[in-house]
Amino acid sequence: MANGSMLLPASDVRYKSGDSEYRYRPDSELLYLTGWGEGGSVAVLRGHGARRRFVLFVPERDPKMERWTGPRMDPGEVKDRFGADAVFPMKEFRERGPGLLADGDRIHYRLGASALCDDVVRDALRAGRARRARKGAGAHMVVDPGAVLDGMRVKKDAAEIARLREAARISVAAFREALGRVRDGAGEWEVEAALEAGFRGRGANGPAFASIVAAGANACTLHYTANDARIGAGDLVLMDAGAEFDYYAADITRTVPASGRLAGARREAYEVVRGAHRAALAGCRPGGTLADVHRAASRAIAEGLVGMGVVEEGTADEVLEGGAHRAFFLHNTSHWLGLDTHDAGPYREGGGPVVLAPGMVFTVEPGLYFAPGSCDRVPELEGTGIRIEDDVLIGDDGAEVLTGELPVDVEELGPLVGAAS
Numbered sequence: 001m002a003n004g005s006m007l008l009p010a011s012d013v014r015y016k017s018g019d020s021e022y023r024y025r026p027d028s029e030l031l032y033l034t035g036w037g038e039g040g041s042v043a044v045l046r047g048h049g050a051r052r053r054f055v056l057f058v059p060e061r062d063p064k065m066e067r068w069t070g071p072r073m074d075p076g077e078v079k080d081r082f083g084a085d086a087v088f089p090m091k092e093f094r095e096r097g098p099g100l101l102a103d104g105d106r107i108h109y110r111l112g113a114s115a116l117c118d119d120v121v122r123d124a125l126r127a128g129r130a131r132r133a134r135k136g137a138g139a140h141m142v143v144d145p146g147a148v149l150d151g152m153r154v155k156k157d158a159a160e161i162a163r164l165r166e167a168a169r170i171s172v173a174a175f176r177e178a179l180g181r182v183r184d185g186a187g188e189w190e191v192e193a194a195l196e197a198g199f200r201g202r203g204a205n206g207p208a209f210a211s212i213v214a215a216g217a218n219a220c221t222l223h224y225t226a227n228d229a230r231i232g233a234g235d236l237v238l239m240d241a242g243a244e245f246d247y248y249a250a251d252i253t254r255t256v257p258a259s260g261r262l263a264g265a266r267r268e269a270y271e272v273v274r275g276a277h278r279a280a281l282a283g284c285r286p287g288g289t290l291a292d293v294h295r296a297a298s299r300a301i302a303e304g305l306v307g308m309g310v311v312e313e314g315t316a317d318e319v320l321e322g323g324a325h326r327a328f329f330l331h332n333t334s335h336w337l338g339l340d341t342h343d344a345g346p347y348r349e350g351g352g353p354v355v356l357a358p359g360m361v362f363t364v365e366p367g368l369y370f371a372p373g374s375c376d377r378v379p380e381l382e383g384t385g386i387r388i389e390d391d392v393l394i395g396d397d398g399a400e401v402l403t404g405e406l407p408v409d410v411e412e413l414g415p416l417v418g419a420a421s
């Protein structure tokens, strides 16, 4: 942060309805930097050689309230356990905050994150301006914390990788169980329940994001989360879900035939996505880029679409050039993965794509979606959505598929489908 400071408020409590709260999820940036995430707190970090470089403001002890919501940590204990230079009760933040933030040249803060913090930052800027007039230095800029943190968060350290590995391991085990629930007549919700029981039953926080279980044409809706339809005998079922373990996410997709068997045009389409998945994984290596990975997947998709007669005859290059494949492969191949499912981190820097390096973790998830009415050249494909998604860690001389224990090929997935019945 050089000559600057950072202000990070904890996440707000969110309400499901009335006064019923969602389970609390700490703010990713606060957690990343401090390990502390309790609601009603703020962290002030100061990079300018000041005394008190890490200050926490935490909710006061309140024995009456604690009978309802559970014990709070004593400020002294917070100081010892989280390594803060000072811990103050939150009621002192309004008074002390501006002074702590005013003496650097910039304040890293996400404007609008909290009304109280907005007020404190405004006062800090006012104090900084006065200080600047007298001493030639003082806060006069507000910069998003992401400007500092996003780049840092792309490369995971050993402790983060251990959590990502565990999230992946739990997710793979839960997928195996959930695949056993996929059968003719089962509700999408039953498969969802099996996935999430598999996550939580293994000690995960829960699902990292809203689980998708989409049978038949539902799979053409990319963010389908209703999961309230029944699976038909001939359906392909797309499952996109992942556990959050110790606040780190996994993100897996498998698409399986409810019957365990797949033939005809839909089988061809599956193999095209499988080929794109393989090509994309082959491009995952230190020194490569996610743009390369996406290019490899897109080329395989384009070739497949030409081969299946879905797009007008031509070469894959012509398809890629004209973009006809984008009607069926609507998203990118990869996103960063970490504390957030779509994790923080730049995709470009210095005028080019970010170069992959050890410790980077991301998804590889090519897909093909033939929405109803979208594919008159091969109508048999309409109402079919296929995606295959794995999580990849870049190592020193290659890549490791963290979710690689879960089969991908139809021959291997088929026997797992409906295995519970």
Ligand SMILES: [Mn+2]
Pocket: 251, 335, 363, 365, 389
């Ligand atoms: Mn994903």
